[in-house]
Amino acid sequence: MVTFYVKHWYTKTPKKDKHLLKWDLYQIKNEEYKKLKTFKEGKLQFSEKEIGGKYIVAGYLYEPELNNASAMKINVVPTEKIQILSVEVLDANGQKITKPLAYGQKIKVNVRTTVLQGAKLNIDLMGRRRKRQRTQCL
Numbered sequence: 001m002v003t004f005y006v007k008h009w010y011t012k013t014p015k016k017d018k019h020l021l022k023w024d025l026y027q028i029k030n031e032e033y034k035k036l037k038t039f040k041e042g043k044l045q046f047s048e049k050e051i052g053g054k055y056i057v058a059g060y061l062y063e064p065e066l067n068n069a070s071a072m073k074i075n076v077v078p079t080e081k082i083q084i085l086s087v088e089v090l091d092a093n094g095q096k097i098t099k100p101l102a103y104g105q106k107i108k109v110n111v112r113t114t115v116l117q118g119a120k121l122n123i124d125l126m127g128r129r130r131k132r133q134r135t136q137c138l
Contacts, residue, residue: 002043002044002045002074003042003043003044004023004042004043004044004057004059004072005018005042006018006021006059008069013061015061020061021040021042021060021061022038022039022040022059022061022064023038023039023041023042023058023059023060024038024057024060024064025037025038025039025044025055025056025057026055026056026057026058026066027053027054028054028055028056028073029054033056033066036055042059044057045085046076048078048114048115048117050076051076051077051078052076052077053076054073054075054076055073055074055076056072056073057071057072058070058071059071078115079114079115080115081114081115082113082114082115082116083113083114083115084111084112084113085112085114086110086111086112087109087111087112088109088110088111089107089108089109090107090109090110091105091106091107091108092105092106092107094108101125111123
């Protein structure tokens with residue numbers, strides 16, 4: 001996760017309020033800029049498919065400027081830290097599971113990670129055993 005923030009405001013900035021900031025992400029290809037998205041918080045995480053890519057993040061109040069200190073060039077490199085970002089358990093048809101799993105039921109598990117693209121990942125499912133309630137007869 002990369003976090004961007006404003007360290008210095010231009011002296012002529014009328015409203016110096018970080019809550020009014022917008023951030024634009026541009027991809028650089030052949031010296032041309034393609035706008036990918038706008039976000040309100042200066043937080044961004046690149047996926048493994050973006051490794052080796054070149055980007056610009058521009059922070060602005062009114063209009064983005066890509067040729068001054070309000071924009072930062074980024075070269076995406078792989079991280080050394082292994083993280084599991086999310087785990088999603090689906091039924092065999094790819095639908096969200098809405099009830100408890102049955103013994104022998106086939107499922108699909110999607111795991112989003114950093115650094116593990118193409119690697120084998122072992123996943124163990126652990127079940128809970130319910131205690132049987134005994135009734136006493138008198």
